Amino acid sequence: QPRSRGLGDVYKRQVFDVELNDYMNLELEYSGYRRQSRTEFIGSFPQTNGSPVVPGTNPRNPFGVDTEWRGRFLGLAYPGTSVKNDGDAQRFAATLTGDFNQFFKADWAESWTYSLSAQYSDDANEGEAPDTDLISMQYALNGFGGPACNVRFDGPAATETAGKGGCYYVSPFGADLLKTPGTRADGYASVFQVGANGEVIYPDQATTMDVINYSVAAESMRLNDERTLQVLEGYATGDVLELGGGMMGLAIGFQHRDHHRELMVSNFGQTYRQGFLSPSLGGQGGRNVFGIFAEANMPFTDRLEVNLAVRREEYERYDSTDPKISAKFGLMDGLTLRASWGTSFRAASLGQVTGNDANSRVDQTYDPLHPDEDASQAIGTFRTILIAKNPDLMPEESTNFNIGISWQPEQFSGFQADIDYFNYEFEKKVRAESAQDVLATDPCGPNITRDTTSTIPNAQNLDKFPNCPSSVGPVTIVQIAYFNTGSTAVSGIDANFKYGMDVFGGEFTANWVSTYMMEYDVQTLDGGPITDGAGWRNFGPRIPVPELRTNLILNFMKGDHNYNLTTRHVSSLKDDIAGRPATIADIDSMTEIDVQYSYNFGESADYTISIGAQNVTDEMPPTIPYAYLARLHNPFGRQIYARFGVSLD
Numbered sequence: 139q140p141r142s143r144g145l146g147d148v149y150k151r152q153v154f155d156v157e158l159n160d161y162m163n164l165e166l167e168y169s170g171y172r173r174q175s176r177t178e179f180i181g182s183f184p185q186t187n188g189s190p191v192v193p194g195t196n197p198r199n200p201f202g203v204d205t206e207w208r209g210r211f212l213g214l215a216y217p218g219t220s221v222k223n224d225g226d227a228q229r230f231a232a233t234l235t236g237d238f239n240q241f242f243k244a245d246w247a248e249s250w251t252y253s254l255s256a257q258y259s260d261d262a263n264e265g266e267a268p269d270t271d272l273i274s275m276q277y278a279l280n281g282f283g284g285p286a287c288n289v290r291f292d293g294p295a296a297t298e299t300a301g302k303g304g305c306y307y308v309s310p311f312g313a314d315l316l317k318t319p320g321t322r323a324d325g326y327a328s329v330f331q332v333g334a335n336g337e338v339i340y341p342d343q344a345t346t347m348d349v350i351n352y353s354v355a356a357e358s359m360r361l362n363d364e365r366t367l368q369v370l371e372g373y374a375t376g377d378v379l380e381l382g383g384g385m386m387g388l389a390i391g392f393q394h395r396d397h398h399r400e401l402m403v404s405n406f407g408q409t410y411r412q413g414f415l416s417p418s419l420g421g422q423g424g425r426n427v428f429g430i431f432a433e434a435n436m437p438f439t440d441r442l443e444v445n446l447a448v449r450r451e452e453y454e455r456y457d458s459t460d461p462k463i464s465a466k467f468g469l470m471d472g473l474t475l476r477a478s479w480g481t482s483f484r485a486a487s488l489g490q491v492t493g494n495d496a497n498s499r500v501d502q503t504y505d506p507l508h509p510d511e512d513a514s515q516a517i518g519t520f521r522t523i524l525i526a527k528n529p530d531l532m533p534e535e536s537t538n539f540n541i542g543i544s545w546q547p548e549q550f551s552g553f554q555a556d557i558d559y560f561n562y563e564f565e566k567k568v569r570a571e572s573a574q575d576v577l578a579t580d581p582c583g584p585n586i587t588r589d590t591t592s593t594i595p596n597a598q599n600l601d602k603f604p605n606c607p608s609s610v611g612p613v614t615i616v617q618i619a620y621f622n623t624g625s626t627a628v629s630g631i632d633a634n635f636k637y638g639m640d641v642f643g644g645e646f647t648a649n650w651v652s653t654y655m656m657e658y659d660v661q662t663l664d665g666g667p668i669t670d671g672a673g674w675r676n677f678g679p680r681i682p683v684p685e686l687r688t689n690l691i692l693n694f695m696k697g698d699h700n701y702n703l704t705t706r707h708v709s710s711l712k713d714d715i716a717g718r719p720a721t722i723a724d725i726d727s728m729t730e731i732d733v734q735y736s737y738n739f740g741e742s743a744d745y746t747i748s749i750g751a752q753n754v755t756d757e758m759p760p761t762i763p764y765a766y767l768a769r770l771h772n773p774f775g776r777q778i779y780a781r782f783g784v785s786l787d
Contacts, residue, residue, distance in 0.1 A: 182355050253372060417498060433448075476542050499525070536562050561627070588611040589614050628655075646694045689704060744785045746782070752772075
């Protein structure tokens with residue numbers, strides 16, 4: 139498990155207000171941050187992208203014949219590897235605001251104001267990840283390891299001899315890990331040379347580590363991801379006419395956005411020589427977007443208020459016009475009914491459609507042809523997942539409907555209840571295909587790359603897949619792509635109950651917030667079936683959807699003292715890692731409790747000290763095949779913290 143530690147996060151924001159005249163104001167803003175962190179990994183990742191061969195001529199090969207080797211060369215017995223992950227971002231903005239009555243001496247101009255702003259922001263993240271160079275490791279297994287061994291592009295120089303001079307053998311076998319089993323005090327035995335009489339000679343430990351660092355943990359994949367955004371926007375707001383419940387308000391405006399992204403990858407990171415990590419390609423891309431919008435608020439009576447809005451956005455390849463209508467009606471004092479309907483539009487991200495870079499990741503998958511892999515037992519292999527861009531992706535479209543009620547009874551002062559039903563109907567939602575579903579559907583198809591230098595012993599299920607030959611090698615790469623789904627839907631109920639009262643000289647509030655998912659459609663393959671994922675793990679698309687999430691927040695504030703207790707609950711899930719219907723046990727629910735005390739002090743309460751604990755009862759995430767659900771459950775256990783804050787306003 140990698141271990142991260144922050145070396146420093148610095149954030150700065152500065153705002154300057156300039157009053158140009160009685161009607162006009164200019165605001166200049168700068169904000170930025172700098173992040174530095176280090177991640178400590180185990181000595182090396184497992185070599186899953188290829189299978190180095192320990193030659194029969196390696197003196198520590200106990201089999202005496204060429205032997206395919208799979209595993210992790212540098213385990214916990216070896217020193218870890220530390221890599222950096224740094225980032226910085228900055229934003230500049232200038233906003234001009236003013237009143238229309240500076241230019242127009244008319245009654246209507248009294249209520250009209252305008253805003254015009256320009257923004258520029260950039261974000262850069264630089265990171266690295268260590269990995270084994272499979273070719274360097276293969277040379278070391280052959281006896282040509284270490285920085286002093288003259289290995290050129292076409293192999294070892296003619297003057298070099300395996301395991302002699304500046305060249306060393308390495309052994310990946312556990313029996314050769316330590317000179318004295320159970321202790322590192324006497325050093326490692328995995329690096330050696332061969333004497334004149336064929337005897338094994340171990341170098342000093344400094345030389346041993348030089349050979350290991352050069353030949354086994356020799357490379358680091360480095361990425362630099364830079365993004366820029368320029369925005370020019372403006373709007374005007376004011377009253378139009380008087381209605382039964384007040385003045386009708388109107389807002390109109392425009393926005394222009396210019397996005398750009400560039401990804402730079404080190405040479406090693408672009409190759410298939412990496413033992414575990416997946417290759418990425420650098421590239422760049424961008425796009426321009428122009429939009430206009432209008433919104434009107436119409437209070438027809440003291441009880442009925444209607445809001446109308448419309449927005450149009452134009453991209454290089456497509457455009458969209460989306461309306462929205464919402465209404466609020468007071469049924470009686472303290473009881474309000476509200477509803478809304480509208481359409482929305484979201485274009486695919488730059489990383490999904492634009493540029494000539496390529497993304498990838500490493501994920502555990504289960505090969506239906508391999509007799510040693512079993513999804514139900516989480517026995518699989520980490521493999522490279524290549525994610526292809528899709529420039530033909532259409533934007534996501536949805537129709538949204540919501541109806542709700544708010545109740546604030548006069549007889550029960552301090553109490554408020556809000557209950558809403560929501561429904562989203564999606565068309566062409568952007569998804570990445572499930573690597574597991576691609577592999578399980580056609581394990582010998584064009585999107586699957588298998589090792590051609592070795593075969594799977596006793597391969598199974600070959601007769602079930604017509605694309606498969608009589609013998610196959612292990613899977614090394616699964617290629618997936620982004621696609622637009624068919625019609626999918628999400629619906630559920632949001633509930634929020636809040637109560638506040640004055641007690642013991644302070645203010646007490648209790649807030650209970652819950653979401654119940656009634657429907658959550660999922661599609662994992664282009665043209666594949668649509669299934670309801672509510673209450674399921676949804677292993678293929680990695681979208682766990684519990685039916686119930688609920689939080690209870692209790693807070694007591696008295697003067698400069700504040701006490702808080704939060705309880706968070708996530709309901710259980712059915713586990714479909716082995717398909718549906720579920721054939722293994724459900725994933726348990728999880729409940730956590732957080733507490734915090736804070737104290738404000740100083741002349742204007744500018745200073746705050748907070749102490750607290752997250753997950754006080756030290757609950758661990760439910761155990762499941764393949765570790766835990768990182769998107770849903772907290773794996774860190776109890777965390778105790780202290781904070782000090784300063785307000786410089």
